[in-house]
Amino acid sequence: MQSSELKCLGCGRDDFPSLHSLASHRSKCRKYKTRHIRNPGPATASSSATTMETEGDADLMGSLQAEAGTQTASSLNPPEASIKASVPRTRSNIQPQPFTDDLPPPMSDFFDFEDHNEPSLATETPPLENIPDAAASDLDAGTDAAQTRPNTFGVYRVYKHGRPSLMPDERKLRNRARQPARTLIKAQLPGSDQALEPGPPSTPFANTSTELLMKWHYDSSRTKSFISLDSLVHDVILNPEFKPSDLTGFSASKAASALDNHPTPHPRSVLSPDDGWIETSVPLRLPPPKPGKWGQEKDAPIYNVNGLFYRKPLEVIKAALQEDAAQRFHFTPFEEYWKPSEGAVPERILSEIYNSDAFIQEHTRIRSQPRNDSCSLERVVVPIILYSDSTHLASFGTASLWPIYLYLGNQSKYERGKPGAFAAHHLAYIPKLDDMIQDSYRAIFDQSATAEVLTHLRRELMQAIWEKILDDDLMDAHTNGIVIEFPDGIKRRMFIRFFLYGADYPEKVLLACIKYLSEHPCPRCLVKKCDIHNIGTKLDMKRREQLRRVDDDHRRSKVEQARKLIYTKGYSPGSERVSDILESMSLSPTRNAFSVRLSESGFNFYEMFAPDLMHEFELGVWKATFTHLIRILHAKGGESIQILNQRYRAIPTFGRDTIRKFTSNVSAKGAPALEWQTGGIGS
Known part of the structure; x- marks a missing residue:
């Protein structure tokens, strides 16, 4: 296009070298805007640029892209061209970042395998159908x-033990995003195909006609009126379910007596035995206040704590592996790498339990175990994630709940985090030590239990509950494995392994059998409280690695010595004599259930306890700090509190994580956990 054709209709300037420079000038030229936008006139055929300027922003941008001298279609027919009234230029809409990001490719691309030792990526690979069957004996043969x-992002995987027999990522991303469907099925008896029979009728009357007649009698006043008579006719006699033959031998007194003697039906419990729930009591050995006739711990009196509801964990795991979601579980570990370019050094990606070193090591360990029988099935690891949290159910009163949840680490964390995935399996509901304990203790020992004794019994209760949950069937699956048919129709030998236990700090102390905020407060290491301020330094990390807690014979012997003093000699659990034995490791005189059940297999229960950012910092340290700041503002007086509330309410939503507005006064400290961990209160 000739530069002479590029002319501004407002100021008359015609020295533009390109369409782009003309468009840039036009957006700033006041004369052009006054003449062309506010007072549009008839078109002239002087140039193609004139017509181009009147076609709107979309045509202009299309012309700019085709700047190599081409003319628009309208410039070829100047007599018919007409200038459209342009609208003021507005800001273009920009799509949100999630809609402009490059989506990951279909996960099936991952399974175009190549030889790990072959450097070239162009070698011919066998089809997926040639993967050996999981039941073949050569799967565990190295x-x-x-x-x-x-893939297109340069991400690839390395399976050290050969190609996986189950490939959950073969499904497309759109299939993984679908919401799970919940199908209603008829309740069945455990281990039976027979549907449960309907319960007894909720009415004491022999038939519906009798019930309708008695209802009419009691719903009206004693003195019947015309309205009552009309009701008798229209609501009872003319009712389609009313049958006069049902009233043969009717007696009002008998019907009233049946109504009085009819038992009130109890609603079906949510924790029903039909769903595998077991209700039981937990026995606790009461420590004597002084030496007495009970010479050993096994002879100490027992107090039963009622109200424990739990399900057998092995049955919960087996049921979870039969769900449709199990088709997306990873049972073969792998290492994942990112190689941004051809000559770049690959970087390891750690994002899930099933691509972690711990899972790979455990998978290698069970494959190397000698077979106790002639079983040649593939061996897989099922990592268990446990979580518990005592919860208050009301702002007033003492209503509370203490659930234990079970997750499977074979499931992606992105799917586990979706409420619609139903990935949290309810395992147990923990009862609390009731107030009747004092009555029983006084009846046995003629004195009330001290605060130290009650603390000891609460520790014993938690471990006694876990000893019930960790039953013999689960331990056999941990040691020898159990054969399960998976959703793909292939049988595998499954080994249970405990990987993580998530809880807040008070519960971690209870589970790890250590003392709360003692000389060695950490449930994973023996770092002293006076050295906590070094956190984040190389020295602190070195101490944590060198002073790791280990469940060994030395630790267990200390606990047994302390328990002997308590139950045999009558020493208080908090006495100086007992503390001298346990203080060096800040232990409590309680046997750990995981140690009792799993110590022979080399399991170190201290490694289960993972950091819980929300409970330990956002609802812990930060909430305590914020509460203290509120106290300072209250002490200062004046308008300080109201100014703080006003400033928080003025914070707009921002960021890619959609920080919400604070509509209520933050000084009330009634914010839920989500707001403590978001950008306002929680940061």
Whole structure:
């Protein structure tokens, strides 16, 4: 296009070298805006640029992209061209970031395998149908490592034990995003195909006609009126379910007596035995206040704590592996790498339990175990994630709930975090030590239990509950494995492993059998309280690695010595004699259930306890700090509190995580956990 054709209709300037420079000038030229936008006139055929300027922003941008001298279609027919009234230029809409990001490719691309030892990516690979069956005996015979081809992001996987027999990522992303459907089925008896029979009728009368007649009698006044008579006719006699033959031998007194003697039906419990729930009591050995006739711990009197509801964990795991969601579980570990370019050094990606070193090591360990029988099935690890949290159910009163949840680490954390995935399996509901304990203790020992004794019994209760949950069937599945048919129709030998236990700090102390905020407050290491201020330094990390807590014979012997003093000698659990034994490791005189059940297999229960950011910092340290700041403002007086509330309410929503507005006064400290962890109160 000739530069002479590029002319501004407002100021008359015609020295523009390109369409882009003309468009840039036009957006700033006041004369052009006054003449062309506010007072549009008839078009002239002087140039193609004139017509182009009147076609709107969309045509202009299309012309700019085709700047190599081409003319618009309207410039070829100048007599018919007409200038459209342009509208003021507005800001273009920009799509949100989630809609402009590059989506990951279909996960099936991961399974275009290549030889891990072959550097070239262009080699021919066998089809997926040639993957050996999981029941073949050569699966555990040291197969060669397999590597997937990099996807468009340069991400690939290395399976050290050969190609996986189950490939959950083969499904498309759109299938993974679908919400799970909940199908209503008829309740069945455990271990039976027979549907449950309907319960007894909720009425004491022999038939519906009798019930309608008695209802009419009691719903009206004693003195019947015309309205009552009309009701008798229209609501009873003319009722389609009324049958005069049902009233043969009717007696009002008998019907009234049946109504009085009819038992009130009890609503079906949510924790029904039909769903596998077991209600039981937990026995606790009461420590004597002084040496007495009970010479050993096994002879100490027992107090039963009622109200424990739990399900057998092995049955919960087996049921979870039969769900449709199990088709997306990962049972073969892998290492995931990112290679941004051809010559770049691959970087390891750690994002899930099933691509962590701990899972790979455990998978290698069970594959190397000698087989106790002729079983040649593939061996897989099922990592268990436990979580418990005592919760208050009301702002007033003492209503509370203490659930234990079970998750499977084979499931992606992104799916576990979705409420609609139903990934949290309810395992147990923990009862609390009731107030009747004091009455029983006084009846046995002629004196009330001290605060130290009650604290000891609460610790004993938690461990006694876990000893019930960790039953013999679960321990056999941990040691020898159990054969399960998976959703793909293939049988595998499953080994249970405990990987993580999530809880807040008070519960971690209770589970780890250590003392609360003692000389060694950490449930994972023996770092002293006076050295906590070094957190984040290399020295602190070195101490944590060197002073790791280990469940060994030395620790267990200390606990047994302390328990002997308590139950045999009559020492208080908080006495100086007992503390001298346990103080060096800040232990409590309680046997750990995981240690009792799993110590022979080399399991170190201290490694289960993972950091819980929300409970330990956002609802812990930060909430306590914020509460203290509120106290300072109250002490200062004046308008300080109201100014703080006003400033928080003035914070707009911002950020990619959609920080919500604070509509209520933050000084009330009634915010839910979500707001403590978001950008306002929680940061």
